[in-house]
Amino acid sequence: MQRSLLFGSLSSQPFxxxxxxxxxxxxxxxxxxxxxxxxxxSEGQPRGEEKIKRNIPLPESTVPEFGDIxxxxxxxxxxxxxxxxxACFIGIPMDNxxxxxxxxxxxxxAVRNESSIIGPYSRIxxxxxxxxxQVGDIGDVPVNPYNLxxxxxxxxxxYKRVLRAGCTPLGIGGDHTLSLGVLRAxxxxxxxxxxxxxVDAHADVSDTMFGEKICHGxxxxxxxxxxxxxxxxxxxxxxxxxxxGPDDYDWPLEQGFHMFPAHDLWYKSLVPLMADIxxxxxxxxxxxxxxxxxxxxxxxxxGTGTPEIAGxxxxxxxxVIRGTRGLNIVSADVVEVNPLYDVSGGTAITAAxxxxxxxxxxxxVKYKQR
Ligand SMILES: [Mn+2]
Numbered sequence: 001m002q003r004s005l006l007f008g009s010l011s012s013q014p015f016x017x018x019x020x021x022x023x024x025x026x027x028x029x030x031x032x033x034x035x036x037x038x039x040x041x042s043e044g045q046p047r048g049e050e051k052i053k054r055n056i057p058l059p060e061s062t063v064p065e066f067g068d069i070x071x072x073x074x075x076x077x078x079x080x081x082x083x084x085x086x087a088c089f090i091g092i093p094m095d096n097x098x099x100x101x102x103x104x105x106x107x108x109x110a111v112r113n114e115s116s117i118i119g120p121y122s123r124i125x126x127x128x129x130x131x132x133x134q135v136g137d138i139g140d141v142p143v144n145p146y147n148l149x150x151x152x153x154x155x156x157x158x159y160k161r162v163l164r165a166g167c168t169p170l171g172i173g174g175d176h177t178l179s180l181g182v183l184r185a186x187x188x189x190x191x192x193x194x195x196x197x198x199v200d201a202h203a204d205v206s207d208t209m210f211g212e213k214i215c216h217g218x219x220x221x222x223x224x225x226x227x228x229x230x231x232x233x234x235x236x237x238x239x240x241x242x243x244x245g246p247d248d249y250d251w252p253l254e255q256g257f258h259m260f261p262a263h264d265l266w267y268k269s270l271v272p273l274m275a276d277i278x279x280x281x282x283x284x285x286x287x288x289x290x291x292x293x294x295x296x297x298x299x300x301x302x303g304t305g306t307p308e309i310a311g312x313x314x315x316x317x318x319x320v321i322r323g324t325r326g327l328n329i330v331s332a333d334v335v336e337v338n339p340l341y342d343v344s345g346g347t348a349i350t351a352a353x354x355x356x357x358x359x360x361x362x363x364x365v366k367y368k369q370r
Contacts, residue, residue, distance in 0.1 A: 056130045057120050065116040071137035072172065073115045073356065079139040080158060082167035086133040087362060089170050089355065090162070091140035092155060092333075096148045097177030097216040099209055101305040107337035107348070108140060108172040110303075114345050115352035125322065126367040127360035135359065138162070148177060148214060155181025159331070163189040168362060170355060173335030175305065176204055176216040179290050183219075183228040186331055190286050194330070195233035196220075197277065199320055200292035201240055201308040203259070205252045216305075216336075224255055231255035233285065235277055237270075237320060238262045238295035241308035262295075262311050270316050274323025281327055289324055289332035289358065291317070293351055301350050303342025314350055321354060325361040332358045 058074035071077045072089035082088050091108030098104060120130045129135065141158050144150040155178055162169045163185060171182060186194050198204075198220065205224075206217040214222065223229045236252065240262040243249075249259060260273065281287060294304040297311035312320075334351045342348070359365070 052134070054130055054134050055136055057118075070109070070112045070116060072112050072352075073118055073120070073137075075135060075137045077137050077139060080161070082136075082138055082162040082165040082169075084134060085136045085138075085165070085167045086364065087129075087135045087168040087170060087359060088162060089135075089137045089172060090158065091172045092143065092174035092178045092335075093140055094143045094145070094148075094151050094174045094178060095305075095338075096145060096151065097175045097214070098305050099215065099217060101338060101341060103338040103340035104173060104175045104305060104336055105143075105145070106339050107174055107335075107351070110339035110345065110348040111172050111334070111337055111351045111355070112137075114348040115356070117349070118352060118356050121368075122357075122360055123370070125360060126370045127365055128368055129356075129359045129362070129365045132364055132366040133359075133362065152177060152181040152184075152214060156184045159185035160189055163331070168329070169331050170358060171331070171333030171335070172351070172355065173333055173337065176200075176219055176290075176292055176335050177214060178333070178335060179204075179219040179288075180214060180222055180228075182290075182331060182333065183223050183288060184226070186286070186288055187226075187228040190330060192286065193227055193230040193233075195281050195285050195287045196223075196229045197235050197237070197287060197289045197320075197324065197327075198292075199237045199290070199295040199312075199317070201238055201262070201294040201311055202292070202306065203236055203239055203249065203252055203257075204292075205248075205257075221251070229288070231257050233281060234258065236260065237273070238265070238312050240310060265312065265316065266310070268316075270312075270319040271323060274320060278323065278326055283326055284328055286330040287324070287327045289321075289329050291321070291332070291334045291354060291358075292336045293334060293347060293354075294336055296350065301342070301347040303338050303340070303347030304336045305338050305341075306336075317350075317354060318357060321357040321361055324358075329358070329362055334358075 093105045093108045095102045095104040205221040209215045234257045237260045298307035337351045
């Protein structure tokens with residue numbers, strides 16, 4: 001496929017591939033459910049019928065956008081209950097996997113607050129997600145701020161419940177350790193390793209940090225080792241910044257990852273790249289989309305824990321997300337939003353809009369003629 005990519009391409013892999021680890025390792029499951037379901041607003045309403053009354057964001061004519069409870073886009077809240085929903089937003093307010101600046105535990109609330117400004121229909125693309133899908137906000141994962149491993153288990157538990165209800169979970173992070181819990185749930189429920197589109201300044205494939213196997217810089221090495229993702233169907237977009245040596249990118253390339261560093265994407269539209277990825281993955285392969293807000297340049301999104309200069313533009317971010325339309329996205333998230341480092345709210349506004357665009361790109365969303 002691709003033009004001049006430094007690290008690799010879909011059609012030619014410049015590095016020798018080692019044995020694929022996931023073929024010889026069983027994936028790790030997580031603990032059983034301990035969540036208490038609450039009443040669903042859509043209970044008793046069969047899905048798939050046109051007369052169904054779908055959830056819509058609270059209209060501004062009812063209460064102004066700055067008012068009422070800040071669920072995501074002011075959707076109905078059904079705590080920990082995905083029943084009857086086609087897609088749901090889930091907050092994951094954690095930062096105890098963070099290596100530098102803490103504060104992403106405040107990300108979900110900030111993103112929900114800023115999401116109030118987003119209208120339910122995309123005037124630009126014609127997407128009408130709330131006329132197509134039943135969507136809600138199911139609150140936050142009950143994270144444990146004193147125990148990262150229990151937090152990962154709790155993410156996995158709630159995500160399994162959501163997936164088994166036939167609902168597509170859309171996560172609001174929270175540090176990137178959360179992907180390990182998400183992927184363990186996806187692997188178990190979907191019954192196969194996932195394809196992955198990972199947008200990030202960092203590859204997050206360290207073996208350990210401070211001797212720890214689980215933290216926000218190790219998620220995707222663990223995911224390969226545990227057989228959660230198919231590394232040959234893993235695409236990392238926006239990579240940059242300093243490291244400790246050339247090994248940082250060698251390991252994922254040896255596994256078969258496709259890496260697209262930011263400097264190869266500067267000044268370019270990402271529409272052709274996404275077309276290549278869609279061709280490679282097709283329309284049925286289950287895909288996990290995870291978007292670390294630090295993929296975007298810190299001039300747009302300073303509110304994050306480990307910023308790196310010369311990143312993607314917000315326009316390129318939209319091209320990536322809109323370019324996933326047609327893929328079988330089975331879960332997605334926007335992570336590493338740290339509002340303590342951005343008093344303007346711009347980072348959270350960006351994250352909220354990216355999540356809305358992800359919703360618009362999900363399978364089953366209708367587009368109107370503009
Ligand atoms: Mn990350």
